[in-house]
Amino acid sequence: xxxxxxxRLSGLKSFQRGIHPPHRKKYSEHxxxxxxxxxxxxxxxxxxxxGPPCKPTIKPREEIEYGQIIGDIDHPISAPxxxxxxxxxxMTVITTLPGPGGKRCDAIxxxxxxxGAVPENFLASFLDRNWDSVEPTKYEPEExxxxxxxxxxxxxxxATFPTYFKLKRNPDRPVDxxxxxxxxxxxxxxxxxxxxxxxxxxxxxxLELARHAAGAERAIIAIEENKPDAIEALKKAAVGHxxxxxxxxxxxxxxxxxxxxxxxxxxxxxSAPKGLxxxxxxxxxxxxxxxxxxxxxxxxQPFTHRVVTVTGLGVKKPGNYxxxxxxxxxxxxxxxxxxxTSEAIKVLAGGPMMGPTVPNLNVPVIKGVGGITVMxxxxxxxxxxxxxxxxxxxxxxxxxxxSPTKIAHAIKHxxxxxxxxxxxxxxxxxxxxxxICPAQIPLAQYIRAGKNQWRIxxxxxxxxx
Amino acid sequence: xSDATNAAKPxxxxxxxxxxxxxxxxxxxHLAAGATTQRIMFEVLLAMLPLFGFALYMFRxxxxxxxxxxxxxxxxxxxxxxxMRKRDQSSVYDGSAIVTGAILAFSLPPSLxxxxxFLGGMVGIALGKIVFGGIGNNLFNPAMxxxxxxxxxxxxxxxxxxxxxxxxxxxVDATTMATPLYAAAKQMDLPSMSALxxxxxxxxxxxxxxxxxxxxxxxxxxRGVADWRQPLALLLTAGIFAQIAHWIAPDAHPGATxxxxxxxxxxxxxxxxxxxxxxxxxxxxRLIFGAGVGLLVMVIRLFGAYPEGFMFAILIMNSLTxxxxxxxxxTPFGGKVEA
Ligand code: SF4
Ligand code: SF4
Numbered sequence: 001x002x003x004x005x006x007x008r009l010s011g012l013k014s015f016q017r018g019i020h021p022p023h024r025k026k027y028s029e030h031x032x033x034x035x036x037x038x039x040x041x042x043x044x045x046x047x048x049x050x051g052p053p054c055k056p057t058i059k060p061r062e063e064i065e066y067g068q069i070i071g072d073i074d075h076p077i078s079a080p081x082x083x084x085x086x087x088x089x090x091m092t093v094i095t096t097l098p099g100p101g102g103k104r105c106d107a108i109x110x111x112x113x114x115x116g117a118v119p120e121n122f123l124a125s126f127l128d129r130n131w132d133s134v135e136p137t138k139y140e141p142e143e144x145x146x147x148x149x150x151x152x153x154x155x156x157x158x159a160t161f162p163t164y165f166k167l168k169r170n171p172d173r174p175v176d177x178x179x180x181x182x183x184x185x186x187x188x189x190x191x192x193x194x195x196x197x198x199x200x201x202x203x204x205x206x207l208e209l210a211r212h213a214a215g216a217e218r219a220i221i222a223i224e225e226n227k228p229d230a231i232e233a234l235k236k237a238a239v240g241h242x243x244x245x246x247x248x249x250x251x252x253x254x255x256x257x258x259x260x261x262x263x264x265x266x267x268x269x270x271s272a273p274k275g276l277x278x279x280x281x282x283x284x285x286x287x288x289x290x291x292x293x294x295x296x297x298x299x300x301q302p303f304t305h306r307v308v309t310v311t312g313l314g315v316k317k318p319g320n321y322x323x324x325x326x327x328x329x330x331x332x333x334x335x336x337x338x339x340x341t342s343e344a345i346k347v348l349a350g351g352p353m354m355g356p357t358v359p360n361l362n363v364p365v366i367k368g369v370g371g372i373t374v375m376x377x378x379x380x381x382x383x384x385x386x387x388x389x390x391x392x393x394x395x396x397x398x399x400x401x402x403s404p405t406k407i408a409h410a411i412k413h414x415x416x417x418x419x420x421x422x423x424x425x426x427x428x429x430x431x432x433x434x435x436i437c438p439a440q441i442p443l444a445q446y447i448r449a450g451k452n453q454w455r456i457x458x459x460x461x462x463x464x465x
Numbered sequence: 466x467s468d469a470t471n472a473a474k475p476x477x478x479x480x481x482x483x484x485x486x487x488x489x490x491x492x493x494x495h496l497a498a499g500a501t502t503q504r505i506m507f508e509v510l511l512a513m514l515p516l517f518g519f520a521l522y523m524f525r526x527x528x529x530x531x532x533x534x535x536x537x538x539x540x541x542x543x544x545x546x547x548x549m550r551k552r553d554q555s556s557v558y559d560g561s562a563i564v565t566g567a568i569l570a571f572s573l574p575p576s577l578x579x580x581x582x583f584l585g586g587m588v589g590i591a592l593g594k595i596v597f598g599g600i601g602n603n604l605f606n607p608a609m610x611x612x613x614x615x616x617x618x619x620x621x622x623x624x625x626x627x628x629x630x631x632x633x634x635x636x637v638d639a640t641t642m643a644t645p646l647y648a649a650a651k652q653m654d655l656p657s658m659s660a661l662x663x664x665x666x667x668x669x670x671x672x673x674x675x676x677x678x679x680x681x682x683x684x685x686x687x688r689g690v691a692d693w694r695q696p697l698a699l700l701l702t703a704g705i706f707a708q709i710a711h712w713i714a715p716d717a718h719p720g721a722t723x724x725x726x727x728x729x730x731x732x733x734x735x736x737x738x739x740x741x742x743x744x745x746x747x748x749x750x751r752l753i754f755g756a757g758v759g760l761l762v763m764v765i766r767l768f769g770a771y772p773e774g775f776m777f778a779i780l781i782m783n784s785l786t787x788x789x790x791x792x793x794x795x796t797p798f799g800g801k802v803e804a
Contacts, residue, residue: 002687016798021496100492187496258799271799347488352495359490373495381497386559387601389502392692392746401798405746426797431494438500439601445492 007249012225014249015263018399019432021187021252021353023226024379028311029190031319033198035123036336037085039112042326043095043364044070044081047105049154050161051077056108060091066119067302070108079152079162079367084304084324087112098329098349098363100356101452107364110326118324126295126305126322131201134298136208141169144213144297151296152303152367157181157255157286158350160368163293166283167213175283178216179264180207182223182230182287183248183255186351189371191307192287194320196223196230199291200237206290207243209297214283219243221287222264226250252353253430257284259399271400271426288370308365310337314344314374323365329372330361343376352380353431383434383442394433394443400426404433404443411450416457419450427451502600506560508690509736512681513567516732519674524575528670534579535611536566538586546595561600562590568608568736571671572729572776573615574623581619585611605783606743609776616776661726668728671736675726682735691739694748698755699734699762700725706763718767729775730762737775743783750786750793757782757789 007014047053054071058064064083071081083089088111095107119125149164169175180203184192196203203221211219221238223231225247235245246264248254257277258269267280277284285293288307295301304324311318316338323332329347333340340347348355349369365372394404403422410419424447433443520528543562547554556562566586573582589611597603616623662675671678685691707724710717724730729737734755738744744754758778765774 002689019498021498262798269799271797271802274803275799345489346491346495348493348495350493352493354493355495356493357488357490357495360487375495380495381499383497386502386555387599389505389561389601390741390744390746391505392741392748392751393500393689395746395748395795396692399798401795403747403795406794420802422794423797423802425802426799429493434494435496436498436500438502438505440497440501442492444494448492 007251010249012249013222013246013263014251015254015259015399017397017401017432018251018253018259019397019435020250021435023250024187025190025193025226027188027313027318028309028320029193029227031190031194033123033127033194033307033320033322034336035118035126036321036323036327036332037112037118038324038327038331038335040328040331041090042085042087042110042112042324043093043107043328044084044110044326045095045097045105045107045364045366046071046081047097047103048081048160048325048367049077049079050159051075053105054078054081056092056106058089058108060089062089063087063113064089064110066117067304077162077165079149079154079164079303082152082302082304083110084326085110085112085117087117096359096363097366098356098358098369099366100448102356102359107326122305123322125299125301127199127202129199129201131205131294131298134205134294136205136212139209139212139297141213141215144209144293147297147300148213148293151292151301153289153292153296154303154367155286156288156292156306156367156370158354158368158370160366163285163289166285167210169213169215173278174281175214175216175278176281177218177220177265177283178207178211178214179260179277179282179284180219180221180287180290181255181257181260181284182221182227182234183260184227185224185250185252185255186353186355186371187252188311188373189309189351190311191309191320191370193227193230194309195288195291195307196227197233200230200233202291202294203234203287204237204241204243205298206292206294207285208241209293210283210285210290216283220246220264222246222248222254222260224248224250224254252432253399253428256399256428256430258428260284271423272428273425303367306365306367306370308332308369309371310374311371312344312348312374313376313379314340314347316341325367326364328361329358329363329365332365333361333372333374340374341376344374345377346375346380348373348375353435354429381435383440383445385441386439388439388441391438393436393438397432397436399430399432400428402427404447405441407450408441408443408446411446411453416450416454420454424450424454502559502561505690506564508688509564509685510560510567512685512690513571513671513736515677515680516571516671516674519677520571520575520670523673524670527575530579531573531575531577531582531670532567532570534582535570535573535586536563538583539563539566539569539590539607539611542587542590542595546591546599550595552599556600559600565589565594565607565611568740569611571732571736572608572612572669574669577622581615581622585615587611588614601742603742604786606737606740606779608740609737609779609783612776613780658722658726661723671732672729675731678731678735682731685735685739691735692751694751695738695744695755695758696734698752699738699759700730702756702759703730703763706760710763710767724763724766728766728773733758733762733775733779737779743779743786745786745790745793747790747793747795749795750789753789753793754782754786757785
C-alpha cells in the first residue's frame with residue numbers, strides 16, 4: 001500500500017499492481033560489454049524464432065565465412081540464421097534449447113577457425129557510436145523491412161518474434177506509436193542497460209528506421225528509473241531527434257508489453273491470446289533489437305552476436321559479454337565468467353522471474369537469451385506449499401487482474417475448463433503471484449503447467465476429430 | 466584446484482564438471498518475497514498489542530487469564546484435530562490458531578469464567594475450522610463460531626459486565642454495570658466521547674478502546690497484512706447508517722461517532738472483518754463484505770434484541786461469501802478472454 005502511494009506521488013509512469021523484487025543488478029551493471037570468442041564448437045539451432053524452424057542451407061563439413069546464411073525457410077513468420085563465426089560445420093545434430101520445457105531441435109555444429117573467426121575490431125564496430133551521417137528517411141520502408149529480415153532479427157527481449165513481420169506495414173491496422181522497450185525489469189539482467197549506456201546512438205538510429213518502416217508518428221523509449229546513466233545517455237543521443245524518453249517506475253513486470261503500453265500511453269491491450277499491441281496501434285521493440293536494426297539496415301551486419309549478462313552469486317566473474325549465437329553455456333560461463341562456484345545450484349536462461357532453468361550447460365546461447373543467471377541456494381526461493389489462506393495478495397498483485405489462486409486451484413484438480421473460465425489463457429506467466437504468495441504456493445508454475453496441458457489436450461482433440 | 470589451473474583447462478565443460486548433481490530444474494519464478502503464513506499471523510498479534518495493553522490496564526489479571534485460556538483451547542483443538550486426521554502438526558505452528566484464540570478472547574467480557582473461554586477456543590477451532598478441512602477451507606470465522614457457541618451455552622455470562630477500578634475512577638456508575646451500547650439501547654446516560662475513544666468504559670476485552678484498535682488496525686493496513694477494503698466499507702456504511710438514524714430520531718439514537726467508537730466496531734472492522742478465510746478474496750467482494758457487515762451490525766444494534774451484533778453480522782456475511790465471490794470475479798485487465 002505504501003509502495004503504491006509512493007509511486008503515485010513520484011509522478012513516474014507506471015501500471016497498476018505488480019511487485020518490487022530485489023534488483024540485484026549491481027553484480028554486472030557497471031561491467032562494460034566485453035567481446036567473447038569461444039574456441040570450442042558452437043551449436044547453432046535451426047529454431048530460434050517463433051514459427052517453423054529453418055532448414056540448413058549448407059552442407060556438413062563446409063568451410064563457411066562469418067555472417068553467411070546457414071539456415072532459412074520460406075515462411076512469413078521466420079528469420080534466417082547466420083554463421084556467427086568463421087569455421088567449419090559438421091553433421092546436423094539435435095540439441096536442447098534453453099527455453100521453457102526444454103524443447104529440442106536440429107542444430108548445426110560449427111568449429112571456429114583458429115584465426116579470424118570473428119571479424120577484426122568486432123567489438124568496436126558493434127559499439128560504434130558514430131551514426132551521424134545516417135539519414136533514416138532515405139531508405140524505403142520496404143528496403144528496411146527486407147534488410148531486417150535478411151539480418152535475421154527477432155525480438156531480443158525473449159519472445160523471438162521475427163522483427164520484420166512486426167514492423168511490416170499493414171494498411172488495415174495502422175501503427176501510430178513505436179515504443180522502444182528499455183525497461184529491463186527482470187532482476188539481475190543488465191544487457192540492455194549496458195547497450196543503452198555504451199551505444200545509445202545506434203539505438204536511436206534503429207528507432208528512426210523502425211518508425212519509418214512501420215509508419216508510426218510517435219516514438220517513445222521507455223526506461224525504468226533505476227538506470228539513470230542509460231536515461232542520461234539516451235537523452236543525449238536523442239537530441240535533434242523527435243523522440244520521447246519515458247521514465248518509468250522500477251516495478252516488475254514493467255517490461256511486459258501489456259504493462260508498458262498502459263504505463264506509457266494509457267492504452268489497454270486486449271487480453272491474450274488474441275489481443276496484440278497492434279490492436280491499439282502500438283509496436284513494441286526491444287532496445288537491443290533496435291540496435292540490431294541499425295546494424296542490419298545501415299551496415300548490412302547480420303544478427304550473429306548479442307550481449308548476454310552472465311550473473312548471479314553462482315558465477316565468479318559476472319559481466320556482460322558480447323557472445324556469438326550458438327556458444328555453449330558451459331564455455332561462456334567457464335571461459336568468460338570464471339566458471340561456477342561450488343554452491344551453484346541453478347542455471348537460468350534469463351532472469352529469475354521468467355527464466356527457465358537449464359538441466360546442464362551443454363545448451364547453446366540463442367537469439368532470445370539475454371542473460372544467464374547462476375543462482376546459489378540462498379538466493380533462490382524454495383516453495384514449501386501450504387494451504388491457501390485466501391489472503392488475496394495474488395489477486396491484488398497480478399498485473400493482469402486475474403485470480404491466480406482460483407486458476408491454480410482449478411488446475412490442481414485438473415478442471416481446465418474452470419481454469420479457462422477464470423481466464424487462464426490471459427496469464428502472461430510473469431510470476432508475480434508466486435513471488436508474493438505467503439502460503440508459498442507456486443501459482444505461476446501451476447498455471448504454466450495448466451496452459452501446457454490444455455494445449456496438449458487441444459492438439460489431441462484436433463488430431464482425433 | 467587453484468584458479469590458475471582452472472583457467473588453463475580446455476574451455477568446453479563436459480556435463481559432469483557442471484557439479485556433482487547437475488543443476489536443479491524448476492519452473493520460474495525463482496524468487497519469492499519471503500512472506501509466510503506464520504509471519505502474517507505474527508504481525509496480526511503484534512497489531513493486537515496496544516489493545517492488549519489497554520485491556521491489561523483496564524481488567525488486570527482477567528485479561529491475561531482469558532487470553533491464555535482461549536489460545537490454549539484453540540491450540541489444543543488444532544493439535545487434536547491434526548492427530549485425529551493423522552496430519553503433521555505444522556498448522557499448530559503457523560500461528561493461525563493463536564490469532565483465532567486472541568480474537569475470541571478480545572470479544573469476551575472480562576468477568577467470564579476462564580474455563581468457558583477455554584471451551585470457546587476449542588469449539589471455535591473444532592467446529593469453525595477443523596470440520597471444514599483446516600486452514601484456508603473454513604467458511605466461518607472460527608473465533609466468531611466459538612463466541613456463538615458460548616453465547617448459546619452461557620448467554621448470561623456473556624452479557625454481564627463488571628466495572629473495574631479504572632472505570633469507577635473515571636466516573637462510570639458502578640451500579641449500572643452497563644456497556645455504552647447497552648446504555649444506548651436503554652436510553653441511559655452515555656459515556657463521554659473521550660471515554661469511548663480512550664476506552665475507560667465497560668465492554669469486552671478488546672472492545673473498549675477505539676484508539677488502540679485504530680492504531681493496531683492502521684498498522685495492519687499499512688503493512689499490507691489486512692486489506693483496507695473491508696474496514697473502509699464497514700466503517701463508512703455503519704457510520705452513514707448511524708448518522709441517518711440519528712437525524713431521523715436524535716433522541717433515540719446517538720450519532721455516527723458514538724457507534725463507530727463503541728462496542729466491537731473498531732476492533733471488528735480491522736481485526737475480525739479482515740480475517741482472510743471467511744471473507745471473499747476478490748477486491749469488490751471485500752468491499753461488499755465490509756459494507757454488508759457494517760449494515761448488519763447497525764441493523765442489529767438499532768432494531769435487534771442484542772445491543773451488539775458484530776458476531777451475527779460476521780457469521781451471516783461469512784455464509785454469503787461464496788455468493789459474493791461468484792458475482793465479483795474480476796475482469797482481466799484486457800477484458801474477458803475471447804473463446
Ligand atoms: S496469474 Fe499470470 S499474469 Fe497474473 S501474476 Fe500470476 S503469472 Fe502473472
Ligand atoms: S497469495 Fe497465496 S495464500 Fe494468498 S490468496 Fe493467493 S494463493 Fe492464497
